[in-house]
Amino acid sequence: xxxxxxxxxxxxxxxxxxxxxxxxxxxxxxxxxxxxxxxxxxxxxxxxxxxxxxxxxxxxxxxxxxxxxxxxxxxxxxxxxxxxxxxxxxxxxxxxxxxxxxxxxxxxxxxxxxxxxxxxxxxxxxxxxxxxxxxxxxxxxxxxxxxxxxxxxxxxxxxxxxxxxxxxxxxxxxxxxxxxxxxxxxxxxxxxxxxxxxxx
Amino acid sequence: xxxxxxxxxxxxxxxxxxxxxxxxxxxxxxxxxxxxxxxxxxxxxxxxxxxxxxxxxxxxxxxxxxxxxxxxxxxxxxxxxxxxxxxxxxxxxxxxxxxxxxxxxxxxxxxxxxxxxxxxxxxxxxxxxxxxxxxxxxxxxxxxxxxxxxxxxxxxxxxxxxxxxxxxxxxxxxxxxxxxxxxxxxxxxxxxxxxxxxxx
DNA sequence: CACGAAACTTGCGTGCACGCAAGTTTGCGT
DNA sequence: ACGCAAACTTGCGTGCACGCAAGTTTCGTG
Numbered sequence: 052x053x054x055x056x057x058x059x060x061x062x063x064x065x066x067x068x069x070x071x072x073x074x075x076x077x078x079x080x081x082x083x084x085x086x087x088x089x090x091x092x093x094x095x096x097x098x099x100x101x102x103x104x105x106x107x108x109x110x111x112x113x114x115x116x117x118x119x120x121x122x123x124x125x126x127x128x129x130x131x132x133x134x135x136x137x138x139x140x141x142x143x144x145x146x147x148x149x150x151x152x153x154x155x156x157x158x159x160x161x162x163x164x165x166x167x168x169x170x171x172x173x174x175x176x177x178x179x180x181x182x183x184x185x186x187x188x189x190x191x192x193x194x195x196x197x198x199x200x201x202x203x204x205x206x207x208x209x210x211x212x213x214x215x216x217x218x219x220x221x222x223x224x225x226x227x228x229x230x231x232x233x234x235x236x237x238x239x240x241x242x243x244x245x246x247x248x249x250x251x
Numbered sequence: 252x253x254x255x256x257x258x259x260x261x262x263x264x265x266x267x268x269x270x271x272x273x274x275x276x277x278x279x280x281x282x283x284x285x286x287x288x289x290x291x292x293x294x295x296x297x298x299x300x301x302x303x304x305x306x307x308x309x310x311x312x313x314x315x316x317x318x319x320x321x322x323x324x325x326x327x328x329x330x331x332x333x334x335x336x337x338x339x340x341x342x343x344x345x346x347x348x349x350x351x352x353x354x355x356x357x358x359x360x361x362x363x364x365x366x367x368x369x370x371x372x373x374x375x376x377x378x379x380x381x382x383x384x385x386x387x388x389x390x391x392x393x394x395x396x397x398x399x400x401x402x403x404x405x406x407x408x409x410x411x412x413x414x415x416x417x418x419x420x421x422x423x424x425x426x427x428x429x430x431x432x433x434x435x436x437x438x439x440x441x442x443x444x445x446x447x448x449x450x451x
Numbered sequence: 452c453a454c455g456a457a458a459c460t461t462g463c464g465t466g467c468a469c470g471c472a473a474g475t476t477t478g479c480g481t
Numbered sequence: 482a483c484g485c486a487a488a489c490t491t492g493c494g495t496g497c498a499c500g501c502a503a504g505t506t507t508c509g510t511g
Contacts, residue, residue, distance in 0.1 A: 056458070056507060084496065095461050100498060192411070193439045199407050200400040200440065207399050211392070239393045240400065242446040243439055256477055256488070284466065295491050300468060453511090460505070468497080476489070481482100 064102055066092040068116060071109035072155060080110060080162050107168035114155050115172045118144050123179035127186050134244040137184075137201055138237045145229055160216045170213060173205040188247050197247055200240055208236030264302055266292040268316060271309035272355060280310060280362050307368035314355050315372045318344050323379035327386050334444040336387075337380075337401055338437045345429055360416045370413060373405040388447050397447055400440055408436030 070091035074083045085106055089096040103109045125140035126133075148156050159165040181198035185191045211232040270291035274283045285306050289296040303309045322340045329336035348356050359365040381398035385391045411432040 054508070059507090060459085085498095086496090096497095097461055097463090097499090098459085101460075104498080106497070192435060196404050196407050196436050196439045199403040200443075203399040203403040204396050207396050235392060236396050239396045239443055239447055241443075243400075243441075243443040246442040247439055254478070259477090260489085285468095286466090296467095297469090297491055297493090298489085301490075304468080306467070455510095456508090458505105458507075461503085463501090465500090466498095468495105470495090471493090472491105473493105474489105474491080476487105478487080479485090481484095 063092070063094060063098070064112075065116075067094070067099060067102055067109050068113040072113035075110045076154065076158060080107070080158070080165055083110075105168065107165050110165060111159065111168045111172050114148070114152050114159070115169075115175075118172075119175045119179045122176060123183040126180065127183040132245065133184070133187055133248040134241040136187075137180075137244060138234065138241075141201070141205060141237065142230055142233055145233060160213060166213045170206050170209045173202050173209060176202040176205060184247075190247070193247050197240075197244060200243065201237070204236045204240055205233065208233040211236065263292070263294060263298070265316075267294070267299060267302055267309050268313040272313035275310045276354065276358060280307070280358070280365055283310075305368065307365050310365060311359065311368045311372050314348070314352050314359070315369075315375075318372075319375045319379045322376060323383040326380065327383040332445065333384070333387055333448040334441040337384075337444060338434065338441075341401070341405060341437065342430055342433055345433060360413060366413045370406050370409045373402050373409060376402040376405060384447075390447070393447050397440075397444060400443065401437070404436045404440055405433065408433040411436065 067088060071083070071088045074087055074091060085099050086096045088109060089099045092099075099109070103112065122140045122144050125143070126136050129136035129140065131139070159169050177198050180201060181195045184198055185194035188194060209229075209232075212227075212229050215227060215232070267288060271283070271288045274287055274291060285299050286296045288309060289299045292299075299309070303312065322344050325340035325343070326333075326336050329340065331339070359369050377398050380401060381395045384398055385394035388394060409429075409432075412427075412429050415427060415432070
């Protein structure tokens, strides 16, 4: 039941993402204003803000699009213990930058304001993941808390990873594998996830 | 070693908090602009933003001032197991609205944008608490993650509490005790805190 | 098919966050 | 006591977020 409405919304969202990314790669992120993105996507500047809350969100979304939903779906579908289901879903979805993601991530790691926006993108996990966890354990409020914690941990992991970059003098170094910091950040949460799963 | 510099900074910060709160109570938060607060505190509007990142931060800060540091200090000083040290410190520091806090909290719970700001104030726990936890377990990166999780949980607890309010029709109801939602939100984290404390 | 409600877009206006580059104050070493 | 360096304040300019109130498109229903 995907009406025309929904398809148009997705199309606009994607158009904005694409436009934002293209312009950012062409001119550098600092030389892209919201108005430019909106114009390139063929909508009004005001509409941009109906889709994205901040200027960089659209650029970052070109990499992170739909990631939350896929993670949530994976957790809901997995038959592994909750703790590992979550960790594996998160790691898996972050591990494939997906071709064009490579240069985009380089752009993001290079640029301070984009780094912040990228780290914050973990926050969008909270809602979907809460639903997924709630479906597995039967305690909505615990699920909410745990989802918030996972999101926070992912954010910390991303920050750690981003911090690794750019350390070597003035030379910009694409950071190492994201997997390790992510697992490290999620590890301390495992006991909480496990405890929540057991009937008591 | 508190030089003149530091004392002046605290004075300005407090002046801004007080001015913000006073004006908000007088006129209602929507009729207070940043310029008004700055003027009332005797500094330039630009300086306001050197102290507070958002418009409502100053108002909320009148209630939450220094809370983070006190919680962090309590955790660092406590000899109880980490999990209960954290919970008790958080609960204790949130439980005393402190006289004038009463009406201020009513103002905050009443007003949507202030509610968001209040919930977000939990975020400021992250840094100080991370240090305090790091001092107790000996693993900085785990401490960072756990602090982020505690902050997230506190935020969820506050949101829960704020949600309770205003439920009864159009009648504004001062929400019940904050303690219960807070404890409930922190409970799922206990296993993680406990596990981090044990040598392995 | 027609039509009313609900969703979405858009222009406009307002207040705000924040970088930058002076100007001013504080602190410290000699 | 002096003067330099670092910290803090301020004015200014720019781009942005977002409420609001029309205007437009989509959708379910009779």
